[in-house]
Amino acid sequence: xxxxxxxxxxxxxxxxxxxxxxxxxxxxxxxxxxxxxxxxxxxxxxxxxxxxxxxxxxxxxxxxxxxxxxxxxxxxxxxxxxxxxxxxx
Amino acid sequence: xxxxxxxxxxxxxxxxxxxxxxxxxxxxxxxxxxxxxxxxxxxxxxxxxxxxxxxxxxxxxxxxxxxxxxxxxxxxxxxxxxxxxxxxxxxxxxxxxxxxxxxxxxxxxxxxxxxxxxxxxxxxxxxxxxxxxxxxxxxxxxxxxxxxxxxxxxxxxxxxxxxxxxxxxxxxxxxx
Numbered sequence: 001x002x003x004x005x006x007x008x009x010x011x012x013x014x015x016x017x018x019x020x021x022x023x024x025x026x027x028x029x030x031x032x033x034x035x036x037x038x039x040x041x042x043x044x045x046x047x048x049x050x051x052x053x054x055x056x057x058x059x060x061x062x063x064x065x066x067x068x069x070x071x072x073x074x075x076x077x078x079x080x081x082x083x084x085x086x087x088x089x
Numbered sequence: 090x091x092x093x094x095x096x097x098x099x100x101x102x103x104x105x106x107x108x109x110x111x112x113x114x115x116x117x118x119x120x121x122x123x124x125x126x127x128x129x130x131x132x133x134x135x136x137x138x139x140x141x142x143x144x145x146x147x148x149x150x151x152x153x154x155x156x157x158x159x160x161x162x163x164x165x166x167x168x169x170x171x172x173x174x175x176x177x178x179x180x181x182x183x184x185x186x187x188x189x190x191x192x193x194x195x196x197x198x199x200x201x202x203x204x205x206x207x208x209x210x211x212x213x214x215x216x217x218x219x220x221x222x223x224x225x226x227x228x229x230x231x232x233x234x235x236x237x238x239x240x241x242x243x244x245x246x247x248x249x250x251x252x253x254x255x256x257x258x259x260x261x262x263x264x265x
Contacts, residue, residue: 005147024112041131048128048129065168070183
């Protein structure tokens with residue numbers, strides 16, 4: 001599993017990755033989209049957001065995400081994708 | 090000036106496995122320049138069932154001699170946005186660099202679908218746009234460099250995916 005850009009987030013990141021990988025292959029691809037890794041993702045993201053601020057990447061990232069990468073997508077939550085992982089409940 | 094690139098290839102692996110390998114592709118022996126990869130956002134659309142992910146990737150850059158005067162920090166941050174639709178078996182990924190954009194912006198879109206001729210294979214369509222806003226006659230040179238570098242990287246990225254896919258196949262064989 002890959003490291004986090006923030007060294008101190010790598011451990012929680014890899015825990016989350018492990019959870020996501022099994023969810024993706026065993027649940028999501030088989031038609032069950034019930035979330036499973038939200039708690040880990042929340043902890044990981046808390047750490048990551050601090051890192052992005054420290055490295056001054058937060059505004060760079062926010063600017064880049066202003067353009068909708070999938071303008072033709074059927075994804076209805078596209079416009080709120082930047083807010084948080086709330087809607088994955 | 091803008092340069093375009095388009096390419097279609099395939100993996101002799103099922104679509105499910107190819108999309109799974111996409112998440113697992115770092116680290117791999119062909120991507121030693123990738124030092125970090127983070128999930129910035131991820132959610133499943135409750136209506137369409139589409140999984141949308143935003144990742145941030147840090148690559149330690151290797152610059153040509155003429156580029157060293159243009160770029161002080163060779164580290165490149167890449168944003169990768171993707172959608173996986175398990176119902177239509179389509180995965181679309183879009184990546185672009187976040188910094189050094191004045192020197193060169195590379196935007197790549199990849200579409201992974203079930204191979205039209207073999208349902209056990211996966212077809213990958215790659216489209217890229219390389220743009221440089223540099224003046225003084227450098228633009229053409231930068232873009233030519235960009236397209237060559239991009240093609241080199243595409244080959245490496247493919248090898249990396251193939252490596253991960255082979256590992257998944259071996260693991261599956263062991264588990265069976």
